[in-house]
Amino acid sequence: MAPKLQSTFPALCLLGVLTLLLCPSGLCDCRRFPSIVHGSHKDVSSFWSFTTVVQYECDEGYVLIGQPEITCRHSHWSAPAPVCKALCQRPKIKNGGLTVHKDQYAEAESVTVQCDDGYDVIGSRNLTCSEKRTWLPAVPRCKWEDPKSCEQVLAGKKIQQCLPNPEDVKMALEIYKLSMEIQHLHNSST
Incomplete structure (x- = not known):
């Protein structure tokens, strides 16, 4: 860096030296974020931090399994990327x-x-x-499914066990009542 720039921006020069000391090239690669299928990620790191923080979320219709936020320091992620199921x-x-x-x-x-x-x-x-x-x-x-025992049901409690709903039971009882009246009329006329 030119001497004039160093005097103008001493903090930037110091930051660059600190970055090289704390994280030499090749040892710190936190710029490649683990990606996920059916979801997205964003870098939510602080500007002055030496730690990379990535936040994950899933597309609509999917649920995040794992940690929604992972950090990277010195090329090591705190946890594997979550999964969207x-x-x-x-x-x-x-x-x-x-x-x-x-x-x-x-x-x-x-x-x-x-x-x-x-x-x-x-x-x-x-x-x-x-x-x-x-x-x-x-x-x-x-x-x-018509149970076999329901084939010959004539009246009463058994009919309730054999028919799927109350409307069918009511109709079956009405038909039974009508058949009894017809049988009674038939017996009376003979």
Whole structure:
């Protein structure tokens, strides 16, 4: 540095010497930040600091796993870069649900589908949240299964156990009542 510049900027010259003493070339390379997939990073280091601080955040639809902020001093990072994992929304399953109740599930998280009483799973019971933010395999459905004991149900409590909802029970009882009236009329006319 020219003598005139040294007298004008003594602090800059001192800072340069200190930087070389504390962090000689080749020993301190904190300028290359670890990057992450489905996210971004920014340098939030203080201007006068000899430590590099990088802050991470994930794109929408992803969740950060790991430390959101890491530091580098003398070419050594305080921790590995975090990871952004996909989020899957809770699948809607008519007449069924999941064993773990949350609004969102992280990539690689698995759940088990359970159907309401009287319904059976059509498809795989076990689902896993994929990196594409979808469930694998495909979300199953719950299908009403007629128990064999319901084939000959005529009335009362058994009918409630065999039909999927109260409206069906009411209709079945009305039909049963009508069939009894028809049978009574038929017996009266003979």
